[in-house]
Amino acid sequence: MKSSNPSKQPTHEPMSVGSSAEMTSEMTSQREVIVNLESGLHMVPCSRIAEHVRDFEGSVCIMVEDRTVDAKSIFDLLTLRAPMGTVLTIEANGPNSADLVNGLVILFERNFETE
Amino acid sequence: MKLAEFVIEDAIITDLTANSKENAIREMVKSLCEAGRFATENEENIVAAIMKREELGSTGIGRGIAVPHTKHPSVDSLVATIAIAREGVEFQSLDGEDVHILFLLISPPDRPGDHLRGLEGISRHLKNDDFCNFLRQSKTAADVMELLREADEDRL
Numbered sequence: 001m002k003s004s005n006p007s008k009q010p011t012h013e014p015m016s017v018g019s020s021a022e023m024t025s026e027m028t029s030q031r032e033v034i035v036n037l038e039s040g041l042h043m044v045p046c047s048r049i050a051e052h053v054r055d056f057e058g059s060v061c062i063m064v065e066d067r068t069v070d071a072k073s074i075f076d077l078l079t080l081r082a083p084m085g086t087v088l089t090i091e092a093n094g095p096n097s098a099d100l101v102n103g104l105v106i107l108f109e110r111n112f113e114t115e
Numbered sequence: 116m117k118l119a120e121f122v123i124e125d126a127i128i129t130d131l132t133a134n135s136k137e138n139a140i141r142e143m144v145k146s147l148c149e150a151g152r153f154a155t156e157n158e159e160n161i162v163a164a165i166m167k168r169e170e171l172g173s174t175g176i177g178r179g180i181a182v183p184h185t186k187h188p189s190v191d192s193l194v195a196t197i198a199i200a201r202e203g204v205e206f207q208s209l210d211g212e213d214v215h216i217l218f219l220l221i222s223p224p225d226r227p228g229d230h231l232r233g234l235e236g237i238s239r240h241l242k243n244d245d246f247c248n249f250l251r252q253s254k255t256a257a258d259v260m261e262l263l264r265e266a267d268e269d270r271l
Contacts, residue, residue, distance in 0.1 A: 039227045043182065043234065047172050047209070074176045074209070078238035081231045114171070 027058070029097040033108040035086045045112040046077035052103060058094015060104075071104075116193075116232040117267040118240065119260060122218075125150035126196035127256035131204070131217070139204045140165050140183050143219040147196050152221075153189040161187050161221060175208025180241055184220035186230070193229040195220045195237075197259055199251055216241070216250055240266045 035041050053060045053071045060071040064086060069076035071090070082088060092100045126146040133139035141162050148158045164185040168174070175181040181204075196219050203213030218237050222230040240246045246266055253259045265271055 040231045042227075042231065043174060043176075043184070044171050047176070050209075073242075075178075075238045075242045078176075078234045079242075081235040083228055083231060 027095070027097060028091065028093045029101040030089060030091045031101050031105050033088050033090060033105055035082050035084055035088065036108070036111055037114065038084055040083035040086070041077070041080055041088075043074075043078065044114050045107075046074050046080075048107060048112050049077055049104065050074040052107060053092075053100065056092065056094060056100050058092060058097060060090070060092045060100065063089040063091065116229070116236045118195075118236050118263040119267055121193045121220075121233060122195045122197060122260070122263055123147060123150050123152060124256050124260050126152070127259050128196070128198040129253055129255060129259065131198040131200040132202070133200065133204055136169065136204060136206050137162075137166060139198065139200065139206075139214075139217060140169075140219065143183075143196050143198050143217065146198075147194060147219070147221070150196075152194045153187075157187070157189040161185060161189065165219070169207075173207040173209065175206035175212075175214050177208060177210040177212070178241070178247070179203070179212055179215040180218075180247070181206045181208065181214040181216070182218045182220065182234070182237060184222070184230070184234075186224040187221050188224055190221050190223055193220065193222045193226070193233045195233065197250070199253065199259075216247060240271075243271060245271050 049071055061068050062071050064080055064082055069080055090101050090104050128146055133142050144158055144162050148155055164187055165183050168185050174183045198217040200215050203215050206214040208214060220233055249262050253262060
């Protein structure tokens with residue numbers, strides 16, 4: 001009965017990180033990020049993304065141009081082929097999706113602490 | 116990027132028997148060196164660079180697959196080899212499983228786009244269970260190359 005658990009209800013507060021925050025519905029959160037890694041979105045950041053979203057109860061996808069990949073699959077993430085400067089859209093659907101997306105945005109903003 | 120364009124047939128190992136991650140990487144690098152892709156004097160340095168990269172997190176990405184890699188100035192274009200380990204290699208993989216398929220990549224430091232395109236090409240095919248099963252069944256380097264060409268042409 002996950003849907004009846006009040007602690008799992010999404011917040012109605014506006015997302016606090018950045019100005020492009022968008023809550024597209026109660027359960028769906030979406031944000032844009034820019035790849036700021038000289039080597040692009042290589043295997044280390046892809047691993048960190050997959051690890052970050054692994055236990056999320058809903059779905060998470062990352063979109064670039066006309067492609068959409070499952071952020072829980074490192075194999076999918078590695079097909080993003082996103083060099084430095086690429087704008088990606090992160091979309092999560094499920095309980096506490098805003099927290100999850102904000103966490104991913106912070107990973108991008110900190111360059112995954114790899115460079 | 117098509118796999119057959121950067122996987123070096125002469126360096127493919129279809130019966131890798133290494134008993135550790137480092138030995139697996141060492142054998143694959145040696146194989147690329149013997150195939151003439153870089154000078155022997157660079158061999159140890161490349162092995163060390165790949166092992167250092169592994170310290171950031173294992174490239175054993177699950178499903179029995181590992182993609183060890185590094186950038187190195189001794190190559191002027193992306194080169195790769197494939198190894199198939201029948202018995203499996205302990206690789207500290209993300210899912211804890213032994214590795215049976217290894218793709219090892221070396222790319223020039225100044226061409227990150229090539230590295231990303233190589234990773235994309237490899238990952239796109241490794242998502243396909245048929246591709247992985249056929250790869251593991253390959254007995255010779257020629258079998259592997261034929262499979263890569265079929266995959267490149269979406270004939271699987």
